[in-house]
Structure formats: C-alpha cells, structure tokens
Amino acid sequence: MDQTDMLILAELSENSRITMKELGGKVHLTGQAAASRVAKLVDTGVIEGYSIKVNQAKLGCMMHVFITIFTNSHNHQPLLAFIQMQGHYILNNYKISGDGCYLLECRFPSNEHIDQFLDGLTEHANYKIAMVIKKS
Structure with missing residues (x-):
C-alpha cells in the first residue's frame, strides 16, 4: 500500500458510489488506473465491501x-x-x-x-x- 492507495481508501470512505473516473481525478490517476487499484484492494482483502450510512x-x-x-x-x-x-x-x-x-x-x-x-x-x-x- 502506498500513499495513492490511502487516498483511494479515504475517498471511497467518503463516497463509495463515486465513479472510477471521478475517483481517478481526485487521486491523480486515470479512471482505468483507479479501477485497477480498487480491484487490487478488493482482491487483497483491504476493501471487504461497500455499505450505506443510515441517518438514524x-x-x-x-x-x-x-x-x-x-x-x-x-x-x-x-x-x-x-x-x-x-x-x-x-x-x-x-x-x-x-x-x-x-x-x-x-x-x-x-x-x-x-x-x-x-x-x-x-x-x-x-x-x-x-x-x-x-x-x-
């Protein structure tokens, strides 16, 4: 994991519905490169799933x-x-x-x-x- 992976995790924690193109723009990657990084984070178990935040x-x-x-x-x-x-x-x-x-x-x-x-x-x-x- 490097700094870019940490930025990706921070962005996904704020908005897991972000498009890969938007995510790439926020972390200075192409959409395809961001998608590859996210897939690797999922494959290695760093990202276990996506969820919603409910306003109780x-x-x-x-x-x-x-x-x-x-x-x-x-x-x-x-x-x-x-x-x-x-x-x-x-x-x-x-x-x-x-x-x-x-x-x-x-x-x-x-x-x-x-x-x-x-x-x-x-x-x-x-x-x-x-x-x-x-x-x-």
Missing part, C-alpha cells in the same frame, strides 16, 4: 447511547440471545476487556424504549449507560 435520527431513533455490560455469569448465551432479539436497536456489539464484558452502541426512538430495553437487560447482566449529547 431521520428514522425516528433520536436517542444514541452506549451501554457497558457486566455479565452476572460465565454463561453469556442468554444475554447474547436477548441482544440478538433486540437487534433493531443495536448498531454495534463489541466484546471488550477492562471495564465490562460487552459494549453496545444503540439507537432508540425514546426514553421509554431505552427503559424497556434496560428492564429486559437487567435479567441477564448489570450495565452502565452513557448517552451521546453531540457527535463532534
């Missing part, structure tokens, strides 16, 4: 929270099953070390939905919650 607030999920989970037992399956059932609220689920066992990034439409989620969660684990005020 426009979907009505205004409440953005992080929940650190502290498990009560060594059997995490009931907790993980609960998390999977609540998947429509969960953006990311990380297994972590240090302060807690899991870190959930969630979006909820209201405080009432957060409260219902936390009521169910307490059957499986303890938690600490942090609410996002503003993304910088």
Whole structure:
C-alpha cells in the first residue's frame, strides 16, 4: 500500500458510489488506473465491501447511547440471545476487556424504549449507560 492507495481508501470512505473516473481525478490517476487499484484492494482483502450510512435520527431513533455490560455469569448465551432479539436497536456489539464484558452502541426512538430495553437487560447482566449529547 502506498500513499495513492490511502487516498483511494479515504475517498471511497467518503463516497463509495463515486465513479472510477471521478475517483481517478481526485487521486491523480486515470479512471482505468483507479479501477485497477480498487480491484487490487478488493482482491487483497483491504476493501471487504461497500455499505450505506443510515441517518438514524431521520428514522425516528433520536436517542444514541452506549451501554457497558457486566455479565452476572460465565454463561453469556442468554444475554447474547436477548441482544440478538433486540437487534433493531443495536448498531454495534463489541466484546471488550477492562471495564465490562460487552459494549453496545444503540439507537432508540425514546426514553421509554431505552427503559424497556434496560428492564429486559437487567435479567441477564448489570450495565452502565452513557448517552451521546453531540457527535463532534
């Protein structure tokens, strides 16, 4: 990987729908050269796929929270099953070390939905919650 590959990744991270001609212009390559570089990045596994960015607030999920989970037992399956059932609220689920066992990034439409989620969660684990005020 060289500086041009890093520029390509930065551009694709901003807009994965960019044409290869536009991408080439931004990184000082021809469209065909940019396409070849992108194909090589895909073939080597550097680019794993393309995705969309969803505006959760426009979907009505205004409440953005992080929940650190502290498990009560060594059997995490009931907790993980609960998390999977609540998947429509969960953006990311990380297994972590240090302060807690899991870190959930969630979006909820209201405080009432957060409260219902936390009521169910307490059957499986303890938690600490942090609410996002503003993304910088």
